[in-house]
Amino acid sequence: MSYYLGIDIGTFESKGVLVDGAGTVVAMAARPHKMIVPEPGWAEHRPREDWWDDFTTISRRLLADSKAPPSDIRAVGTSAIGPCMLPVDAAGEPLMNAVLYGVDTRAAKEIEELTEAVGEDVLLDRCGNALTSQAVGPKILWLKRNRPEIFARTAKILTATSFLVHRLTGAFVIDHYTAANTIPLYDVEAQDWRFGLAPDLVDPALLPDLAWSTDVVGTVTAKAAAETGLAAGTPVIAGSVDAASEALSVGVLDAGDMMLMYGSTIFIIMITGARVRDSRLWYAPWLFPGEHASMSGLATSGTLTHWFRDNFARELDPATAMVALAAEAEASPPGARGLVLLPYFSGERTPIHDPQAKGVLFGLNLTHTRGDVYRAFLEGIACGTAHVFDTYREAGQDPR
Numbered sequence: 001m002s003y004y005l006g007i008d009i010g011t012f013e014s015k016g017v018l019v020d021g022a023g024t025v026v027a028m029a030a031r032p033h034k035m036i037v038p039e040p041g042w043a044e045h046r047p048r049e050d051w052w053d054d055f056t057t058i059s060r061r062l063l064a065d066s067k068a069p070p071s072d073i074r075a076v077g078t079s080a081i082g083p084c085m086l087p088v089d090a091a092g093e094p095l096m097n098a099v100l101y102g103v104d105t106r107a108a109k110e111i112e113e114l115t116e117a118v119g120e121d122v123l124l125d126r127c128g129n130a131l132t133s134q135a136v137g138p139k140i141l142w143l144k145r146n147r148p149e150i151f152a153r154t155a156k157i158l159t160a161t162s163f164l165v166h167r168l169t170g171a172f173v174i175d176h177y178t179a180a181n182t183i184p185l186y187d188v189e190a191q192d193w194r195f196g197l198a199p200d201l202v203d204p205a206l207l208p209d210l211a212w213s214t215d216v217v218g219t220v221t222a223k224a225a226a227e228t229g230l231a232a233g234t235p236v237i238a239g240s241v242d243a244a245s246e247a248l249s250v251g252v253l254d255a256g257d258m259m260l261m262y263g264s265t266i267f268i269i270m271i272t273g274a275r276v277r278d279s280r281l282w283y284a285p286w287l288f289p290g291e292h293a294s295m296s297g298l299a300t301s302g303t304l305t306h307w308f309r310d311n312f313a314r315e316l317d318p319a320t321a322m323v324a325l326a327a328e329a330e331a332s333p334p335g336a337r338g339l340v341l342l343p344y345f346s347g348e349r350t351p352i353h354d355p356q357a358k359g360v361l362f363g364l365n366l367t368h369t370r371g372d373v374y375r376a377f378l379e380g381i382a383c384g385t386a387h388v389f390d391t392y393r394e395a396g397q398d399p400r
Helices: 048-068 106-120 121-125 137-146 146-153 159-167 222-228 244-251 303-311 321-330 370-393
Strands: 001-008 013-020 024-033 073-080 087-089 156-158 171-174 209-211 217-220 233-236 257-261 266-272 282-285 292-297 338-344 361-362
Touching: 001 048, 001 244, 013 048, 013 244, 024 266, 048 159, 048 222, 073 159, 087 146, 087 159, 106 137, 121 244, 137 146, 156 159, 159 217, 159 222, 159 233, 209 244, 217 244, 244 257, 257 361, 266 370, 292 361, 292 370, 303 321, 303 370, 338 370
Parallel strands: 001 073, 073 233, 171 209
Antiparallel strands: 001 013, 013 024, 087 156, 217 233, 257 266, 266 292, 282 292, 338 361
């Protein structure tokens, strides 16, 4: 019997599946973790505890529940939140908490400075993207300026998937789709690292090797085998960001296909026939050579409804609170009786790319209920999503 193991690290939960050669799910497992917000606009994970411990726990649970012999697993793939910024030492050990993707807006000053130094048109031409909170380059500059003692010890800059791949294989590798967010250091035409736009930003040796997502980049080491329960020598692919892997899994295959993923944030991926050049959207080479993707995302979605539950519905059972709140919102009419919510509780990503944007709840009076307010939250997220769809159409793309 042949099996394939895949594990995904999300913002608040990690999930894993073991499938057979026909793609039938044999076992599933999940493990929750927290997103750390040490300061407003910051978002972090603990790489060992939230990423690697989740991976090893889920891997062992899948093997135990399925009773599949580890030697029958033909390959391992991982996906994870991204793009993140994690400095590690020469052994791959984390030097600090990981700085998360676009929900972390700490590098706003560095974004402005790099944009001014390079030029927005040059960035769009060479990197396919404007510099936003999704870009890793400004966060590297933030690290260099604000944590110089850590930067001096840094041997590699990794993201979540590349950290897991290194833990499994000992190889420092990043896939092209994720690497395209390391702006201004990835050239989308050359599909390679280029340092001419910011020659003083980072030593080229600090960046991982590039690979395509399905490339086998190594095998499970003896040390990783002891921790995960996998067989030493099992092939490991480069993997990718979680949203890209999910898009592929739900059938996003051809130009015009789009996936909307509703999780901690809303993230949208659309396959396009060619590069979409629009500073309001993100671009990356897709998971396979010669293909293109246009992306977008809100800064808060599921995170916002979690925040509402944790602060304004504490008396409800967390396991059923979302169902109860949805019922309260359903009892409120469309328009939430005049309430308007701007869902910018952690700035906003596409299409406005404003890390300083603030959340606003407007129109409150003493007759409003919790259900009205929660409905306004849901409608605010929906309107933010509609804004993104309008942007795609203005860029000449018609999602399907």
